[in-house]
Amino acid sequence: MKNLLDLTGKVALVTGASSGLGVQFAKALAEQGADIAICARRLEKLEAVKKDIEALGVKCFAYKCDVLKVDEIRAMVKAVEEHYGKIDILVNNAGVGDATPAADLPDETWRNVLGTNLDAVFYVAREVGKVMLKNGYGKIINVGSLHSEVVMSNTTWPVPAYAAAKGGVKMLTKALAVEWAKSGITVNAIGPAYFGSEMTNDILSTGGFDPVAAAYCPMGRAGREGELNGAVLYFASDASSYTTGQILYIDGGWTAI
Numbered sequence: 001m002k003n004l005l006d007l008t009g010k011v012a013l014v015t016g017a018s019s020g021l022g023v024q025f026a027k028a029l030a031e032q033g034a035d036i037a038i039c040a041r042r043l044e045k046l047e048a049v050k051k052d053i054e055a056l057g058v059k060c061f062a063y064k065c066d067v068l069k070v071d072e073i074r075a076m077v078k079a080v081e082e083h084y085g086k087i088d089i090l091v092n093n094a095g096v097g098d099a100t101p102a103a104d105l106p107d108e109t110w111r112n113v114l115g116t117n118l119d120a121v122f123y124v125a126r127e128v129g130k131v132m133l134k135n136g137y138g139k140i141i142n143v144g145s146l147h148s149e150v151v152m153s154n155t156t157w158p159v160p161a162y163a164a165a166k167g168g169v170k171m172l173t174k175a176l177a178v179e180w181a182k183s184g185i186t187v188n189a190i191g192p193a194y195f196g197s198e199m200t201n202d203i204l205s206t207g208g209f210d211p212v213a214a215a216y217c218p219m220g221r222a223g224r225e226g227e228l229n230g231a232v233l234y235f236a237s238d239a240s241s242y243t244t245g246q247i248l249y250i251d252g253g254w255t256a257i
């Protein structure tokens, strides 16, 4: 039987792949045979990731890009297209966390969180979308969050800006999916609960997360490395050829209750 998740001959761009989940996604796509492009602001970290990906036997192109700057996004997408001749898969992953209570939330923090987690998701999808529309093929995976759907009471980390942005990612995913449904492009999103990364290590390592997981998460634990890969590979491959506009929560049952 054909391997439904095979990505041989495909080109995948992963934003925010200098640390955390983006690195995992880029490696998972590479393990299925895709050539990879990665971007973020910290070029030295990207260069290390690039070496690891090349060791998996595929090509990797690393590009320094601040997704808060639309001109840098345009230049990055142009460079990736010129380098590989196409972009088949986009994992729109770059993001920042924030846990400032609403009444104390400075304008610039709001703008940074919305700018990185929502505006940039649109700008990257728009620029990559133009390439995909030209080629009549594309798989876009936006990285939403548990907080695209719910927030929790009784935590020490309120998420008004983060939840507003990630909620926006959910509806942007649906809107782009519908608009491009007849153009050979699928647009889906993943909604992870809490996974270890630079963004979450403080919350997860101090024990503050444990009572929250016990109260809200049927599986009672954070996500583990690799537990998002199946969903990303499904949405990135032709296994999901008839699936678009969906957000898949990978949350140990969190949003089921």
Ligand code: NDP
Pocket (backbone or CB within 6 Å): 015, 016, 017, 018, 019, 020, 021, 022, 039, 040, 041, 042, 043, 045, 065, 066, 067, 068, 093, 094, 095, 096, 097, 116, 143, 144, 145, 146, 191, 192, 193, 194, 195, 196, 197, 198, 199, 200
């Ligand atoms: P990390 O902080 O480890 O990674 C964030 C990545 O985004 C880094 O590579 C960072 O690179 C990049 N990034 C941030 N700002 C910018 C910018 N302005 N321009 C370009 N790149 C940028 O966190 P995670 O791996 O956890 O987060 C990845 C995604 O997953 C985010 O969208 C996050 O919201 C989402 N998510 C994470 C969850 C978790 O529990 N970890 C749960 C749900 C969703 P650099 O600093 O080098 O620019």
